[in-house]
Amino acid sequence: xxxxxxxxxxxxxxxxxxxxxxxxSANRLAAHGLGLGYGNRTVVxxxxxxxxxxxxxAIVGPNACGKSTLLRGLVRLLDPAAGxxxxxxxxxxxxPARTLAKRMGLLPQQPVTPEAVTVEALVRLGRFPHQRMxxxxxxxxxxxxxxxxxxxxxDGLRDQHVDRLSGGQRQRAWIALALAQDxxxxxxxxxxxxxxxxxxxxxxxxxxxxxAQAGRTVxxxxxxxxxxxxxxxxxxxxxxxxxxxxxxxxxILTAELVESVFQVACQVVPDPETGxxxxxxxxxSRRAAAPAAPAAPxxxxx
Amino acid sequence: xxxxALDRATDRAPGGAxxxxxxxxxxxxxxxxxxxxxxxxxxxVLLVLLTGTALGTGQVRMTxxxxxxxxxxxxxxxxxxxxxxxxxxxxxxxLIAGAGLAVAGSMxxxxxxxxxxxxxxxGVTGGASFGAVLMLATGASQELIPLAALGGGLLAALxxxxxxxxSRMAVTRLVLVGLAVQQGLAAAVNLMxxxxxxxxxxxxMQWTTGSLYGRNWDEVWxxxxxxxxxxxxxxxxxxxxxxxxxxxxSAGGLGLDPRRDxxxxxxxxxxxASLAAALTxxxxxxxxxxxxxxxxxxxxxxxxxxGLTALTGSLLLLASDLLVLHVIPVHGLPVGAxxxxxxxxxxxxxxxRQGRLPRRTS
Numbered sequence: 259x260x261x262x263x264x265x266x267x268x269x270x271x272x273x274x275x276x277x278x279x280x281x282x283s284a285n286r287l288a289a290h291g292l293g294l295g296y297g298n299r300t301v302v303x304x305x306x307x308x309x310x311x312x313x314x315x316a317i318v319g320p321n322a323c324g325k326s327t328l329l330r331g332l333v334r335l336l337d338p339a340a341g342x343x344x345x346x347x348x349x350x351x352x353x354p355a356r357t358l359a360k361r362m363g364l365l366p367q368q369p370v371t372p373e374a375v376t377v378e379a380l381v382r383l384g385r386f387p388h389q390r391m392x393x394x395x396x397x398x399x400x401x402x403x404x405x406x407x408x409x410x411x412x413d414g415l416r417d418q419h420v421d422r423l424s425g426g427q428r429q430r431a432w433i434a435l436a437l438a439q440d441x442x443x444x445x446x447x448x449x450x451x452x453x454x455x456x457x458x459x460x461x462x463x464x465x466x467x468x469x470a471q472a473g474r475t476v477x478x479x480x481x482x483x484x485x486x487x488x489x490x491x492x493x494x495x496x497x498x499x500x501x502x503x504x505x506x507x508x509x510i511l512t513a514e515l516v517e518s519v520f521q522v523a524c525q526v527v528p529d530p531e532t533g534x535x536x537x538x539x540x541x542x543s544r545r546a547a548a549p550a551a552p553a554a555p556x557x558x559x560x
Numbered sequence: 561x562x563x564x565a566l567d568r569a570t571d572r573a574p575g576g577a578x579x580x581x582x583x584x585x586x587x588x589x590x591x592x593x594x595x596x597x598x599x600x601x602x603x604x605v606l607l608v609l610l611t612g613t614a615l616g617t618g619q620v621r622m623t624x625x626x627x628x629x630x631x632x633x634x635x636x637x638x639x640x641x642x643x644x645x646x647x648x649x650x651x652x653x654x655l656i657a658g659a660g661l662a663v664a665g666s667m668x669x670x671x672x673x674x675x676x677x678x679x680x681x682x683g684v685t686g687g688a689s690f691g692a693v694l695m696l697a698t699g700a701s702q703e704l705i706p707l708a709a710l711g712g713g714l715l716a717a718l719x720x721x722x723x724x725x726x727s728r729m730a731v732t733r734l735v736l737v738g739l740a741v742q743q744g745l746a747a748a749v750n751l752m753x754x755x756x757x758x759x760x761x762x763x764x765m766q767w768t769t770g771s772l773y774g775r776n777w778d779e780v781w782x783x784x785x786x787x788x789x790x791x792x793x794x795x796x797x798x799x800x801x802x803x804x805x806x807x808x809x810s811a812g813g814l815g816l817d818p819r820r821d822x823x824x825x826x827x828x829x830x831x832x833a834s835l836a837a838a839l840t841x842x843x844x845x846x847x848x849x850x851x852x853x854x855x856x857x858x859x860x861x862x863x864x865x866x867g868l869t870a871l872t873g874s875l876l877l878l879a880s881d882l883l884v885l886h887v888i889p890v891h892g893l894p895v896g897a898x899x900x901x902x903x904x905x906x907x908x909x910x911x912x913r914q915g916r917l918p919r920r921t922s
Contacts (some may be wrong), residue, residue: 333812335808359815364810366807368807369806369807370806372860373859373860375805383802386799386815418588
């Protein structure tokens with residue numbers, strides 16, 4: 259588990275996150291001149307980014323800005339067309355796949371639920387990187403599964419079929435799988451999509467607990483700016499595959515930023531509940547002056 | 561276990577994008593395991609009885625018990641000779657090939673996420689026959705037949721991959737291309753047989769439809785060990801298969817290389833099907849039908865249902881061979897003709913039902 263020594267090139271501390279206290283120097287993901295794309299279509303271009311360790315980072319941006327692509331690049335689901343991604347200074351593309359899978363867990367945007375698999379059977383698959391071909395199921399494996407089931411509140415549903423659960427429960431089951439993987443980092447791609455408001459908050463509260471109580475470093479792609487500002491210590495704002503801003507939500511989330519990135523005239527006011535920035539779009543009559551958003555390309559969210 | 565109904569009631573998404581939960585008895589996992597074990601036991605008992613029947617039926621008749629004893633080498637010496645030398649190789653070939661084809665079919669359906677995938681529909685058994693017949697044509701020794709069948713099966717896989725790759729292995733295209741590959745290779749087999757000298761042609765005929773006629777112990781040992789070795793690898797690969805079931809993104813997050821591992825497991829399944837087909841020729845529909853039958857009995861495939869799949873495959877092929885030998889009054893009918901006759905309507909039923917099968921995205 260000893261991470262390789264940090265190279266001199268990235269000795270500079272991030273210093274971006276607002277909150278103090280946690281050790282931000284471990285579990286640091288960083289992109290260096292990262293270029294990502296599909297075929298010859300470039301989606302993320304020349305991105306330099308350093309994410310604080312032991313914090314909750316949210317990646318936000320308009321549709322098709324490359325948020326999900328960036329997340330896929332950070333967990334090695336995509337090979338970089340240029341540049342590299344490092345975890346505590348080591349190039350993730352030079353790490354053995356299982357070693358990486360013991361450090362980073364992923365909840366994809368649209369995971370495939372196998373037919374008739376029970377919650378517990380699903381969560382057990384999270385132990386895959388820890389198992390060898392002929393080793394039997396161990397006490398440590400079972401303990402990790404029990405812990406994951408308890409933390410996600412899925413303990414009582416362990417024998418239910420995942421494809422019969424409600425959307426919120428199913429998402430918790432998938433988070434439990436990633437938890438059983440027992441990784442320092444947890445990456446989630448739009449974990450709140452397709453959920454109603456209550457279950458969105460439910461999932462975000464859970465993620466927040468995983469950071470605060472289970473010590474996970476969290477990186478997630480989110481759609482809702484207000485939720486991102488509430489739940490994240492660190493915000494990464496993307497526009498057209500490039501970094502528009504990065505930092506603590508309170509420092510960077512301004513009306514100018516939102517207008518330039520999302521092409522929406524707005525006010526940013528303190529959230530009456532939490533004091534974090536809350537984006538309030540201007541009324542339609544006052545938005546007339548703002549430039550119209552360019553037509554979004556047709557296709558799935560990237 | 562602890563009041564799941566309560567949790568479900570409080571956590572149900574009002575108007576969520578997903579359907580409501582279907583209430584069911586709590587420990588469906590345990591019930592499924594029990595059902596799988598129960599059916600496996602039934603299949604095993606049936607298989608022993610059917611094996612005894614197959615060994616005891618023919619010119620020299622004996623009871624199931626006598627036949628099984630003769631197989632073990634005790635009892636009437638005449639019976640022992642008949643069973644061990646003449647009947648057992650054929651019966652054991654059916655057991656091995658049936659199990660191998662069924663397991664290979666189940667793996668292919670799971671890895672392709674396609675209920676119509678099977679060694680027949682993607683051309684693998686045709687390729688195996690092609691390799692075997694080509695080897696016969698060169699006059700090589702029969703020890704090389706399994707190897708040749710394996711080569712032919714992989715050739716078919718290569719053709720399939722080449723033709724279907726550009727459509728990103730889309731389901732319909734895969735099946736269509738597979739049928740074309742199968743037909744093309746079958747035509748090549750027929751062409752070779754037509755040009756064979758008469759004495760070779762008769763032994764090559766089994767490669768057109770699949771037959772268990774005239775197996776001997778040498779073939780059984782060689783083919784059987786190859787199938788057994790491949791099966792061990794298949795069992796060891798089951799964890800990976802389960803992880804691949806989660807979709808490529810999740811599998812990648814869990815430390816697999818989804819594309820590489822999927823191709824490796826596919827090649828393993830194709831090898832298993834080819835080696836099984838080396839014993840029998842391209843027996844149709846066993847690999848397609850058995851996984852669906854097992855699904856009806858015990859649910860979707862898991863490590864636990866693998867044994868039931870193998871047993872059911874053996875049972876189906878052995879039963880078909882018994883029909884061919886002792887029930888249908890047509891001399892020299894190949895077993896593949898029976899399985900095809902049973903299988904064709906089954907395929908139609910599947911096609912009709914396919915709209916109702918769970919759809920999976922990747």
